[in-house]
Amino acid sequence: MEAASPVSGILVLAADPMLAGDIGLVEVGLTLAKAVVAFAFLLVAVMLMIWFERKLLGGMHQRFGPTIAGPFGILQTLADGTKLFFKEDLVPDRSDRFVFKLAPYLSLIPAFLAFAIIPLGGDFNNGGQVEWWGRATYLQVADPPIGILLFLAMSSVAVYGVMLAGWSSGSKYPLLGSVRASAQMVSYEAALGLAVASIVLVTGGLSTHDMVVAQAAEGYFGVVPRWNVIVTGLVPFIVFMIAGTAELNRPPFDLVEAEQELVGGFHTEYSSIRFALFFLAEFMNTITMSAIIVTLFFGGPAGPVLVGELGGVNIAWAWGVVWFFLKLFVLLFCFVWMRATLPRFRYDQLMDLGWKALIPVALGWFLFLTALEVGRERGWNEAAVTIVSLLVFAAAALLLVRAVRSGRRARDREAARSDEPSDPATERA
C-alpha cells in the first residue's frame, strides 16, 4: 500500500521493477530468498576460495597444498572452521570488551552488504529481467538508486572493523597493525572512488544494473564486447585492480599483517570463532571485490545465450550466471596469482604509490574521459580534444614529478644538514 506514495523511497531497493507496484507476500518472500541465496553462496564460495587459494599457491610453490580432508583436500576449510569453532574464546584482560566483540561483525557485515548490489545473472540481451511467480525482477539482492556508492560506503565502514579490532585489543602490535591498515584503506579509497567515477561517467548512472545493461550493448566490429575495460581505456581498470588489492590488504599490500614486524596484524589477540569471522570477512571481501570488478569492467553477467530453452523451460537467464561465474573465477585466479608472484611493498612505497601515482593518474584519466564526453556532446573534433588533453596531462605530470623531486631533494638536504642522521619523527612508519 505504501508503494503508491512517495514513501516507497524508504525502500532502498526501489529500482527493481518487482518493488515498483504493491508489496505483497510474494515480493517479500522473493527478496528474502534472494538475500538467503546470496549469503549461502558467499559462505560456500569462501570455503572453496580458501581451498582454491591454498591449492593454487601450493602449485605455484611446487608443493601439494591441502590433500588430506576430502577429495583433493577440498574439505580442508571445513575442518579448519570446525576446529576454530571449538577452540577456547579468549578475551584479553586489557581489552575493551564490548568493542572487542563488536569488531569482527563490523568487518563481516559490510562485506556481505556490498555483495547485495551485484547482478548475478539474467539475460542481458533482453534487459536482464527474469520473471518468477509472475513478477519481473532482477537477479540481484538489491538495486538501490545509489548503486555503486553503496559499495564505496561499505568499504569505508569496513575500516572500522579493522581499526577497532586493533585498538580494543589493548596491545601494541594489533594497534600498530590496525593503524597501518586503516591508513592504507583510507588512502586507497580515494583512488578506488576515482576509478569508479570513470565508470559512472560512461554509464551515466550509479545503478549496477544499468552498468551491466550498458556493457551488454552491441560491441565493436561485432566481436569485441562493449565492456567498460575497453570503453574507459584500461587505465581505470588497472587503477581499480591495484587499489582494490590494497583495500583488501592482500599481498603485495599485506603489510597490515606483516608477520616479521607485527606478529599477526590487527587480529593478533583474536582467537576461536572471532578470528574465524575476520578470516571469513577477508575472503568474502576478496570475492565481493572480484565480483565488483566483473560488474564494473567486464560486463557482469552479460554474454551470449547459447541454448535459450531446455525442455520447454526458458533458461536464458542461467547463461548470465554461467558467464558471471566464469569471469569471477578468472579474477579470483588473478588475485591468487598476484599473491604468489609479487613481493610485499614497503610502507613508504605503499603510500607513494597510492598518493603520488594512482590518485593523479585516476584523476587525470577521469578528466580526459570527461573532456571526450563533453566534446562528443558539443561536436568537437575528437582527435583535437585528445591531443590537447594529452598535452595538458603531460604538462601536469611533469609539474607533479618536478614537485615531488624538489620536495625529496629538500628533505635529503635537511637530513644531511641536521646533526642526527635521521629523525624518527619524520620517518613515516
Added chain:
Amino acid sequence: MAEAVFVVSAVIILAGAVGVVASRNPVHAALFLVQTLVGVAVLFVLNDAHFLAAVQVVVYAGAIVILFLFVIMLLGVDKAEELRIEPIFGQRPLAAVVGVSLAAVLGTVVVTGADVLTGLRRAGGDRALDGDATDIERMGRVLFSEYAFAVEITAALLTVAVVGAVVLTRRASRSDGSTAAETAAQET
C-alpha cells in the same frame, strides 16, 4: 511505515548524541557519533535523498570519524580526560549560553514551521525532489549553476587548509641551517 522508520532512527540519533557527550572514553564517543551519523543517513533515505545518505556514510562516517579515531589512537588519549581545568577561560558558561540559544533557535523552527527565520514555506522550496530527475542530477545542476561560486570558494578554502597543514608539519629550514622549530625555541 514512514513514521515508524522516523521514530526508530530518531531514537538511534538521539541515543548516539547523548552517548557522544556522556561517554568518558573518546573512542566510545567517536563510535556514538558514527551511530548518530548513520541514523541521519537513514533519515535522508526516508526523504528520498539517497545520494546525500550515501555521501553522509562515505564522507562523515568513512573519513571524518576515521580521522578522529586516528588522532585519538596515535596520540594515545584513550583514557578519561582531566575535566577540572578549563583550557579556555570562561568556556563553560559560554558553552551553556550557546547551547541554550541553539536550543531556542531549533525550538522556534520546530514550533513555527520554518517560515519565521528563513521565509521558506518548506525546506527545499520549489526545488524539492519530486520531479523526474534523480536527486543526484538535481543536486549537480544546482551546485554547478546557482551555487557554482560557493563550490569554488569551498574548494579554495580546502586547498588553503591543505597548504596550512603541510606548512605546520613541515620542518622548514632557515638559511643558517637550523629548523623552524629550533629557531622558535631560541627566540622564546
